[in-house]
Amino acid sequence: MLYIVSLMDKSLKEALMKVMMSDFTPFPLDKSICTGWATNEPRGGRTILYTGCMYQVAPLSAIFDRFIPILSKNRLFYASLLNLAKKFHPDKAALDRSYKILRSISSLLKKNGINFGYMYEGEPYSGAFLLELGMLSDFERYATLVREKFKQQGVKRIITTDPHSHNALSRYSEFITFDIDVVNYMELLREVGIGKKGDFVIHDSCLYSRFLNKREVYRELLKKAGVSFKEDYMVTSKENSLCCGGPLSPIDERVSKRIGEYRANQLKKVSEKVIVQCPFCYVNLSPYVEAYDIAEVIDSE
Amino acid sequence: MNEIWNIAIDRAVNNNVPRVRSILESYPYINDARKKLRQGKTEVIKDISKYVELTIESVKRNGGNAYFARDAKEVREIVDKIVGDNQRIVMGKSMVAYECGVRDHLIERGKDVWETDLGEFLIQLSNEPPSHIIAPAIHMTKEQASKVVRKVNPDSKAESHEEIAVEARKFLREKFINAQVGITGANAIAADTGSVLLIENEGNIRMTTILPEKHIAIAGVEKILPTLEHAFLEVMVQSAYAGLYPPTYVNLTSGPSSTGDIEMKRVSPAHGPKEFNLILVDNGRIEVSKDPTIWESLLCIRCGRCHFHCPVYRVLGSTWGDPPFTGPMGAMWSYVSYKDATPSTYCVHSGGCREVCPMDINIPKVLEKLKSLSQK
Numbered sequence: 001m002l003y004i005v006s007l008m009d010k011s012l013k014e015a016l017m018k019v020m021m022s023d024f025t026p027f028p029l030d031k032s033i034c035t036g037w038a039t040n041e042p043r044g045g046r047t048i049l050y051t052g053c054m055y056q057v058a059p060l061s062a063i064f065d066r067f068i069p070i071l072s073k074n075r076l077f078y079a080s081l082l083n084l085a086k087k088f089h090p091d092k093a094a095l096d097r098s099y100k101i102l103r104s105i106s107s108l109l110k111k112n113g114i115n116f117g118y119m120y121e122g123e124p125y126s127g128a129f130l131l132e133l134g135m136l137s138d139f140e141r142y143a144t145l146v147r148e149k150f151k152q153q154g155v156k157r158i159i160t161t162d163p164h165s166h167n168a169l170s171r172y173s174e175f176i177t178f179d180i181d182v183v184n185y186m187e188l189l190r191e192v193g194i195g196k197k198g199d200f201v202i203h204d205s206c207l208y209s210r211f212l213n214k215r216e217v218y219r220e221l222l223k224k225a226g227v228s229f230k231e232d233y234m235v236t237s238k239e240n241s242l243c244c245g246g247p248l249s250p251i252d253e254r255v256s257k258r259i260g261e262y263r264a265n266q267l268k269k270v271s272e273k274v275i276v277q278c279p280f281c282y283v284n285l286s287p288y289v290e291a292y293d294i295a296e297v298i299d300s301e
Numbered sequence: 302m303n304e305i306w307n308i309a310i311d312r313a314v315n316n317n318v319p320r321v322r323s324i325l326e327s328y329p330y331i332n333d334a335r336k337k338l339r340q341g342k343t344e345v346i347k348d349i350s351k352y353v354e355l356t357i358e359s360v361k362r363n364g365g366n367a368y369f370a371r372d373a374k375e376v377r378e379i380v381d382k383i384v385g386d387n388q389r390i391v392m393g394k395s396m397v398a399y400e401c402g403v404r405d406h407l408i409e410r411g412k413d414v415w416e417t418d419l420g421e422f423l424i425q426l427s428n429e430p431p432s433h434i435i436a437p438a439i440h441m442t443k444e445q446a447s448k449v450v451r452k453v454n455p456d457s458k459a460e461s462h463e464e465i466a467v468e469a470r471k472f473l474r475e476k477f478i479n480a481q482v483g484i485t486g487a488n489a490i491a492a493d494t495g496s497v498l499l500i501e502n503e504g505n506i507r508m509t510t511i512l513p514e515k516h517i518a519i520a521g522v523e524k525i526l527p528t529l530e531h532a533f534l535e536v537m538v539q540s541a542y543a544g545l546y547p548p549t550y551v552n553l554t555s556g557p558s559s560t561g562d563i564e565m566k567r568v569s570p571a572h573g574p575k576e577f578n579l580i581l582v583d584n585g586r587i588e589v590s591k592d593p594t595i596w597e598s599l600l601c602i603r604c605g606r607c608h609f610h611c612p613v614y615r616v617l618g619s620t621w622g623d624p625p626f627t628g629p630m631g632a633m634w635s636y637v638s639y640k641d642a643t644p645s646t647y648c649v650h651s652g653g654c655r656e657v658c659p660m661d662i663n664i665p666k667v668l669e670k671l672k673s674l675s676q677k
Contacts, residue, residue: 234319
């Protein structure tokens with residue numbers, strides 16, 4: 001079979017790394033997209049709410065993924081093409097939705113008495129996709145810079161909002177010395193809002209469920225909110241639930257979408273209404289099912 | 302192709318996954334067995350050369366011949382020497398033989414060679430690569446299989462699973478009886494006794510190892526275990542995790558056939574083969590055994606369970622990996638045997654493979670390392 005990853009050659013990877021190391025974004029990006037959700041959040045602090053720009057950038061990810069092959073064919077124009085990427089904007093409705101989710105997470109944390117700040121345009125991307133593409137030495141190089149950013153701001157504790165950032169930051173200590181506490185927002189919630197009505201099925205984030213031991217954390221939150229969800233051994237068990245295909249999107253978008261559709265068809269056999277905990281799972285599954293982020297379900301008011 | 306694959310894989314998953322779960326619940330001692338097996342396999346992988354020597358000594362002590370082959374070419378050369386002028390050969394599904402191109406090589410040399418495992422027989426007839434490590438024709442629906450068997454019997458009316466199996470049985474009986482050489486793989490090899498263990502359900506391996514005058518077992522060096530006790534654990538664990546427990550047959554071969562019935566003097570041959578040959582294959586394994594991350598791929602016992610819990614395999618099937626190595630284990634083994642790291646780039650780190658692996662291989666971690674190698 002054709003392994004499309006080979007399209008992303010060494011010089012393109014270097015060009016992308018250069019942008020990442022100067023702008024601290026996953027891709028050349030207008031930073032106001034990342035910060036637009038926050039209006040009254042305190043700036044900085046020892047404990048920060050960390051978005052990694054993941055919810056905000058997820059609706060743009062498909063456009064970026066399609067952009068990579070174009071870049072690969074235009075090596076002489078990397079610089080101008082990468083600048084062009086900074087003009088890409090997500091669909092307004094999709095961006096508003098992701099902002100609403102982040103505001104909901106912030107509000108839930110505050111209701112639970114958790115104090116935090118936000119780094120706004122100074123928030124560095126975690127480097128998750130470097131890790132996921134196996135660019136391990138680049139990940140290590142980048143993590144060193146991110147650590148300095150956090151240190152400069154006096155950050156001692158990071159509250160993550162998505163599985164990819166949480167996984168990447170949790171794994172920094174495998175590569176570099178990293179003594180900042182990383183915790184996920186769901187672990188800090190003792191009280192939740194009023195749950196959404198309906199019969200749901202959970203699509204587990206692979207990282208949360210099988211790598212980060214969070215599977216029961218969000219199940220408990222759903223129970224607390226009174227959300228009704230069905231389990232099915234062949235569809236939702238730890239060993240049988242499948243990926244949404246999202247991580248394959250930068251490598252092979254066609255196969256990524258096939259996996260998303262395959263997974264959606266499995267979920268639909270249990271329920272049409274699907275709860276996700278990851279912005280990329282949402283992007284990959286929502287064309288086929290009625291998908292909701294967990295923050296939209298445990299705080300439906 | 303996609304539609305047929307989707308039907309075939311869904312049928313296989315729905316037949317297999319609940320059955321494995323039920324087996325593991327019914328026979329809880331399998332859980333202890335797999336842990337002890339991992340220890341035994343680790344011991345050998347950390348010192349392969351020593352265990353190759355021990356195994357060769359033990360096989361010779363039993364009156365058999367044992368060889369060490371560095372690569373696929375050496376395997377084919379050794380097979381040629383053993384086969385000699387013999388023409389009629391039956392094979393009992395050896396993925397290492399496939400890896401080393403043994404069947405095609407013998408056919409090219411004008412030999413009459415037949416795969417006798419039903420799945421392997423079907424893919425030989427359809428001239429396709431295997432799509433799963435223990436169910437090589439998993440990509441075929443029964444409707445396709447019924448068409449394929451018409452290649453050996455154009456009048457065949459076989460449609461059901463049972464009728465297709467009977468059609469293969471009728472054709473292959475004569476091949477078994479007249480075969481001069483039988484070639485198998487090995488599920489496990491005991492270094493202390495030189496015994497080769499093979500599990501199966503069809504009876505084809507038993508006939509392949511017993512009826513011809515010469516038996517050749519071809520196996521990777523990672524199949525060696527320190528003791529016969531470990532080797533028995535391997536066949537229990539492999540068959541349980543493959544969803545085929547208890548296996549219908551377990552074949553143990555320690556050298557050529559023999560008898561001690563006259564004055565208790567052990568002489569050879571008796572009714573079975575006159576000659577037993579074991580070929581231990583390196584083909585990249587020893588190099589990999591030294592890598593601090595990738596070495597774990599050698600722990601694989603080839604139960605094929607990881608395939609069914611992997612979203613990429615569920616969608617791509619045999620097109621993911623270098624045959625016979627498909628699925629998550631195949632993405633690892635494409636590198637071990639062929640030094641091809643590109644299949645790893647399709648891993649979505651779903652992690653289902655690690656959840657279900659009886660050897661607790663951290664497959665996503667191995668594939669992450671291979672992804673990094675593929676960048677270089």
